[in-house]
Amino acid sequence: MKTLLTIAWRNIWRHPARSGVLIAAVVAGLWAGVVTVGVLNGMMDQRLNNLIESELTHIQVHHPEFLDEGYSRLFIEKVDEIAAFLKQDERVKAFTKRTITDGMLQSPVKTSGVRIRGIDSESETRTTNFHTNMMEGEYLDSSIPNAVIIGRTMANEHNMELGHRVVLTFEDVSNQLTSSAFNIVGIFESAGTDFDRRNVFVRSSDISSILYDKAVFHEIAIMLHDEPFAQSLAADINQNFSGITAQTWRELSPELNLIVEFGEVMLYLIMLIIMAALAFGILNTMLMALFERMREIGMLISIGMSRTRVFLMIMLEAIVLTLTGAAAGILLAIFSIRYLSSAGVNLERFAAGIAELGWDHMIYPIMSTPEYVTVVIMVIVITLLASLYPAAKAIRINPLEAAKDS
Amino acid sequence: MIIVETKNLSKVYNPDTVPVHALRDVNITIEKGEFTSIVGPSGSGKTTLLNMLGGLDKPTSGEVMVNGEKITGMKDSRLIDFRLKNIGFVFQHYNLIPVFTARENVSFIMLLQNRDKNEMMKRTDALLEQVGLGDRKDARPKEMSGGQQQRVAVARALASEPKFILADEPTANLDSNSAMNLLDIMERMNREEGVTFIFSTHDQRVIDRARRVIKMVDGAIAEDTLISVEAANQ
Numbered sequence: 001m002k003t004l005l006t007i008a009w010r011n012i013w014r015h016p017a018r019s020g021v022l023i024a025a026v027v028a029g030l031w032a033g034v035v036t037v038g039v040l041n042g043m044m045d046q047r048l049n050n051l052i053e054s055e056l057t058h059i060q061v062h063h064p065e066f067l068d069e070g071y072s073r074l075f076i077e078k079v080d081e082i083a084a085f086l087k088q089d090e091r092v093k094a095f096t097k098r099t100i101t102d103g104m105l106q107s108p109v110k111t112s113g114v115r116i117r118g119i120d121s122e123s124e125t126r127t128t129n130f131h132t133n134m135m136e137g138e139y140l141d142s143s144i145p146n147a148v149i150i151g152r153t154m155a156n157e158h159n160m161e162l163g164h165r166v167v168l169t170f171e172d173v174s175n176q177l178t179s180s181a182f183n184i185v186g187i188f189e190s191a192g193t194d195f196d197r198r199n200v201f202v203r204s205s206d207i208s209s210i211l212y213d214k215a216v217f218h219e220i221a222i223m224l225h226d227e228p229f230a231q232s233l234a235a236d237i238n239q240n241f242s243g244i245t246a247q248t249w250r251e252l253s254p255e256l257n258l259i260v261e262f263g264e265v266m267l268y269l270i271m272l273i274i275m276a277a278l279a280f281g282i283l284n285t286m287l288m289a290l291f292e293r294m295r296e297i298g299m300l301i302s303i304g305m306s307r308t309r310v311f312l313m314i315m316l317e318a319i320v321l322t323l324t325g326a327a328a329g330i331l332l333a334i335f336s337i338r339y340l341s342s343a344g345v346n347l348e349r350f351a352a353g354i355a356e357l358g359w360d361h362m363i364y365p366i367m368s369t370p371e372y373v374t375v376v377i378m379v380i381v382i383t384l385l386a387s388l389y390p391a392a393k394a395i396r397i398n399p400l401e402a403a404k405d406s
Numbered sequence: 407m408i409i410v411e412t413k414n415l416s417k418v419y420n421p422d423t424v425p426v427h428a429l430r431d432v433n434i435t436i437e438k439g440e441f442t443s444i445v446g447p448s449g450s451g452k453t454t455l456l457n458m459l460g461g462l463d464k465p466t467s468g469e470v471m472v473n474g475e476k477i478t479g480m481k482d483s484r485l486i487d488f489r490l491k492n493i494g495f496v497f498q499h500y501n502l503i504p505v506f507t508a509r510e511n512v513s514f515i516m517l518l519q520n521r522d523k524n525e526m527m528k529r530t531d532a533l534l535e536q537v538g539l540g541d542r543k544d545a546r547p548k549e550m551s552g553g554q555q556q557r558v559a560v561a562r563a564l565a566s567e568p569k570f571i572l573a574d575e576p577t578a579n580l581d582s583n584s585a586m587n588l589l590d591i592m593e594r595m596n597r598e599e600g601v602t603f604i605f606s607t608h609d610q611r612v613i614d615r616a617r618r619v620i621k622m623v624d625g626a627i628a629e630d631t632l633i634s635v636e637a638a639n640q
């Protein structure tokens with residue numbers, strides 16, 4: 001075995017240029033593939049975190065029908081018990097209660113349908129980072145009565161500025177239409193223009209007092225210390241409380257979930273393309289090597305080298321050749337990703353439009369250990385598969401090749 | 407003691423298209439310790455015969471016995487193992503492993519035989535000394551002359567301690583000095599160690615060194631001459 005390895009290793013360096021080209025291709029291919037996957041992972045992850053951290057959060061609790069029906073009478077009954085439960089749970093980082101109702105926003109210019117989100121700016125700030133979207137004015141934390149903050153898009157469409165007044169009209173819990181004047185105290189600009197057109201924020205206490213004679217909440221948004229606990233905590237909440245549904249962000253935002261799964265598919269797709277190129281490279285190089293060595297292998301079979309050993313010899317050569325490159329490529333990729341994950345990759349030059357769609361242009365690539373392991377396993381499997389053919393061809397070489405005139 | 411024996415050995419190439427009768431009913435017997443040359447004009451069937459004796463090719467009819475064992479019809483993998491244990495080969499084109507040194511080329515065949523490491527090293531060194539390459543042990547084939555390479559090939563063939571060594575035109579690519587030098591070595595191994603050699607050639611000076619000359623014409627044995635030791639030494 002050691003001798004076969006020696007032959008394999010020396011045969012590889014018999015044609016330094018040819019082997020060098022294959023090794024360089026393997027290094028470059030794997031490096032590029034892994035870094036691309038890392039960048040994509042980073043993009044997905046940042047996009048996910050943006051949405052989760054700015055508004056969605058890991059888990060939301062609602063009245064079971066609220067999300068479908070939207071009536072303000074579908075509020076959460078046992079809000080205090082749930083709050084007490086969340087306070088003592090170690091998985092919870094922070095949570096906030098929201099009062100939500102659909103209604104109309106009327107300005108001197110026109111009327112638009114909006115979702116009115118009543119928040120408590122103090123607990124909201126502890127839970128989400130939506131406050132970082134504030135462009136002008138304040139985040140409902142002054143004492144101005146009946147304050148509202150609106151999106152930049154909405155402000156432009158209604159030709160409104162800070163200090164202007166708008167009228168919000170909505171149904172209270174007994175389905176009676178009520179209207180109230182609100183003062184614009186802030187303008188925000190979130191990742192999506194559509195969100196900015198359809199959502200306004202008011203104080204939970206202001207809206208709640210109009211809806212009912214006590215404080216009502218339609219949504220509890222919960223951030224966790226670690227995302228993986230979302231599933232189990234949602235299950236615990238559902239088990240402990242009736243008349244509500246706790247859902248994870250995956251259930252709340254199927255399109256976001258899709259992005260995550262798409263990212264995983266991309267990993268395999270990119271790696272598959274690279275593996276196909278790798279297999280082709282191995283086949284090409286090994287068949288060339290084999291063709292030149294017909295006489296030598298014929299001689300080895302003549303003098304009594306078993307076909308098993310010939311098979312092993314060729315397999316080893318292909319494996320050593322590829323894995324030399326693969327090891328270098330993956331090491332290079334690991335170091336690149338480690339560096340880029342703190343330095344970041346600026347995609348602005350390549351994709352100027354992505355920021356408008358709510359994607360960051362500074363990407364911090366991510367590769368997890370299982371992903372590296374997947375890549376390594378794929379390389380090994382492909383190398384073995386691609387070496388099988390040349391090795392199978394080698395053992396069919398006729399010993400009489402040894403005596404042929406060249 | 408009979409080492410190799412053929413019975414009505416025939417070989418027809420391309421039987422379906424343009425049949426070539428390369429061997430016709432060849433019956434020969436080789437005894438242990440022979441130093442036998444197969445001679446004849448080009449195309450007379452020398453190579454074909456040696457390939458049959460070495461179990462490298464299958465006869466169309468007839469059979470080959472080596473050391474009392476019938477190798478004709480033997481399963482391929484068994485035949486390879488049989489060759490490893492019983493037959494030594496020296497080729498016209500030397501056919502050394504180019505990435506190995508002289509020493510590695512010689513010990514490789516013993517590795518294939520799973521021999522003891524220590525014994526292997528000693529035997530390799532001794533053989534290289536015997537073929538006059540004591541100072542070229544670490545040279546690779548491309549750093550050696552044709553004569554030196556062929557001597558490594560002979561050392562390799564001897565290393566496996568075969569029942570006999572087949573050499574098809576071993577001197578055809580060598581200048582006459584190297585050719586005579588190689589013959590000296592083969593002859594000495596034959597005389598001192600009793601190694602059986604069967605070699606083909608059409609070089610008269612090589613034929614003159616043989617102690618038995620089998621002449622082939624058109625795939626059949628035309629003459630089979632034993633030369634007495636005294637006559638050969640004159």
Ligand SMILES: Nc1ncnc2c1ncn2[C@@H]1O[C@H](COP(=O)(O)OP(=O)(O)O)[C@@H](O)[C@H]1O
Nearest residue numbers: 419420426428447448449450451452453454455
């Ligand atoms: N593989 C082959 N296919 C067809 N004909 C062959 C083949 N090998 C040898 N022959 C023919 O068989 C005859 C004997 O060839 P060979 O044994 O090589 O003779 P020698 O070694 O004495 O020159 C020749 O006519 C040659 O052309």
Ligand SMILES: [Mg+2]
Nearest residue numbers: 452453454575
């Ligand atoms: Mg010939």
